[in-house]
Amino acid sequence: MKKETHPIYFFDTLTKGKKVFTPLHKNEVRLYSCGPTVYSRAHIGNMRSYVMSDTIRRVLEYNDYKVNQVINITDVGHLVSDGDEGEDKLEKAATESGESAQNIAEKYTKLFFEDIVELNIETDGTKFPKATDYIQSQIAMVQSLMETGHAYQISDGIYFDTSVFKDYGALGNIPIEELEEGARVDKNNEKRHPTDFALWKFSPKDSKRQQEWPSPWGVGFPGWHIECSAMSRALLGRSIDIHTGGIDHIATHHNNEIAQSESVNKKKFVNYWIHNAFITVEGRRMGKSVGNLISLDQIIDRGYSPLAYRYLLLTAHYSTPLNFTWDALEGAHTALIRIYSYFVENLKDAEGGALSQKYKKRFIQYINDNMDTPHAIALVWELIKDKEISKEDKKATLLDFDRVLGIGLDAKEIQLTTVLKNTAKKIEVNDIPSEVQNILTERKKAREDKDYKKADELRDTLDEMGYEINDTEHGAELLRKTEK
Numbered sequence: 441m442k443k444e445t446h447p448i449y450f451f452d453t454l455t456k457g458k459k460v461f462t463p464l465h466k467n468e469v470r471l472y473s474c475g476p477t478v479y480s481r482a483h484i485g486n487m488r489s490y491v492m493s494d495t496i497r498r499v500l501e502y503n504d505y506k507v508n509q510v511i512n513i514t515d516v517g518h519l520v521s522d523g524d525e526g527e528d529k530l531e532k533a534a535t536e537s538g539e540s541a542q543n544i545a546e547k548y549t550k551l552f553f554e555d556i557v558e559l560n561i562e563t564d565g566t567k568f569p570k571a572t573d574y575i576q577s578q579i580a581m582v583q584s585l586m587e588t589g590h591a592y593q594i595s596d597g598i599y600f601d602t603s604v605f606k607d608y609g610a611l612g613n614i615p616i617e618e619l620e621e622g623a624r625v626d627k628n629n630e631k632r633h634p635t636d637f638a639l640w641k642f643s644p645k646d647s648k649r650q651q652e653w654p655s656p657w658g659v660g661f662p663g664w665h666i667e668c669s670a671m672s673r674a675l676l677g678r679s680i681d682i683h684t685g686g687i688d689h690i691a692t693h694h695n696n697e698i699a700q701s702e703s704v705n706k707k708k709f710v711n712y713w714i715h716n717a718f719i720t721v722e723g724r725r726m727g728k729s730v731g732n733l734i735s736l737d738q739i740i741d742r743g744y745s746p747l748a749y750r751y752l753l754l755t756a757h758y759s760t761p762l763n764f765t766w767d768a769l770e771g772a773h774t775a776l777i778r779i780y781s782y783f784v785e786n787l788k789d790a791e792g793g794a795l796s797q798k799y800k801k802r803f804i805q806y807i808n809d810n811m812d813t814p815h816a817i818a819l820v821w822e823l824i825k826d827k828e829i830s831k832e833d834k835k836a837t838l839l840d841f842d843r844v845l846g847i848g849l850d851a852k853e854i855q856l857t858t859v860l861k862n863t864a865k866k867i868e869v870n871d872i873p874s875e876v877q878n879i880l881t882e883r884k885k886a887r888e889d890k891d892y893k894k895a896d897e898l899r900d901t902l903d904e905m906g907y908e909i910n911d912t913e914h915g916a917e918l919l920r921k922t923e924k
């Protein structure tokens with residue numbers, strides 16, 4: 441049975457305020473996250489979205505809810521404009537590369553999975569539906585919209601009539617002037633209103649698309665928005681608890697999803713809309729068109745743990761923009777290694793502890809307050825430094841917190857060796873400065889004399905000087921903590 445002791449608050453984009461979380465179904469939360477468009481490798485900006493929805497899931501699970509999560513894979517219908525004009529991103533990538541759209545989708549879906557696993561994003565039980573596997577559900581929804589007078593046909597497809605949906609645009613952010621301007625210059629000016637959007641688009645008359653399907657109105661492909669409405673309905677039902685995405689999805693994609701879903705389902709579509717702010721580089725949104733992309737494999741290639749990126753994300757609130765710099769990642773990486781080292785060196789054998797209720801109470805307050813991860817991370821440090829708490833209790837409590845943070849404390853030993861191996865540059869013996877060599881010699885002697893207290897103090901001194909000692913069966917290895 442769920443213990444309803446600590447209310448969870450989420451900021452809801454629709455009502456523009458924090459709301460107490462009440463699930464639609466007693467113990468099960470239905471969560472839909474707009475997933476990647478698999479025409480190129482997802483970048484670390486996109487990853488912020490999935491780390492955020494993973495955090496939502498972990499917070500809910502920590503509060504004893506079962507979470508039924510869907511992250512869709514957009515493998516057709518997302519046009520380069522994000523609206524109704526321009527090429528389909530998948531078809532375009534296929535033409536440019538000479539590969540089939542299907543191969544491209546498979547390749548980037550696989551890389552997406554690799555990235556989210558590296559980031560410790562929970563995938564057990566999550567459903568990852570591909571839009572191309574739900575074409576019939578999408579057609580059925582469009583059909584229903586046609587029957588109820590919410591949609592109309594023009595020469596290039598079927599469109600949703602936004603004037604028929606009373607609350608169209610309730611999420612806000614609609615750039616109406618831009619849309620009107622677009623409508624004036626559009627080749628297609630048959631749309632009844634600038635905000636109307638495509639539900640089904642016909643294949644071009646003079647060429648064959650790689651991905652196209654028959655429909656009651658003609659051969660074509662679905663609009664990107666109807667895909668999410670249909671997959672959400674097929675897998676989670678007519679009403680869901682939470683829907684997530686980046687803030688760029690608010691204006692068009694999510695306003696359109698609401699219009700379609702509520703017109704067909706005759707029910708409120710989503711109870712909590714949660715959107716993450718952007719990852720920026722030098723103040724500009726990370727995005728393909730800006731050409732400032734960084735992907736997770738670049739982070740790994742430079743010797744950083746992918747979890748250092750997760751840690752970096754958690755140190756900022758998901759709702760504020762985060763400017764990515766390599767220095768910031770370096771800082772996150774160093775902090776994470778400190779936590780791992782502390783864990784391995786001080787808590788390794790501390791078994792059988794109990795949770796510190798004092799800390800747990802504060803932890804829940806933070807994470808249940810719209811996922812205040814920066815405070816939760818600060819609390820981890822406070823706990824580490826707290827001399828009043830026994831090692832055993834510290835370990836139990838930190839492991840408990842890691843159920844939400846997911847920074848890899850449960851796999852500490854593996855993480856520590858991997859991280860150190862990846863990052864620290866081994867210094868050749870003749871490179872070691874004499875003062876460091878003297879400390880090493882002194883420490884070796886202290887260990888031979890079984891004066892472990894002194895050996896530990898000397899290790900700390902080296903730590904402060906930026907060196908890490910790795911005791912192996914062949915003696916101590918010296919590692920420089922960051923590449924210089």
Ligand code: AMP
Nearest residue numbers: 476477485486488489685686718719726
């Ligand atoms: P897409 O594959 O373009 O549909 O985007 C996948 C997810 O990443 C969506 O939720 C976007 O809103 C989100 N997103 C895109 N760019 C960024 C960025 N620079 N920072 C954070 N989230 C982003």
Ligand code: ZN
Nearest residue numbers: 474475668693
């Ligand atoms: Zn979506």
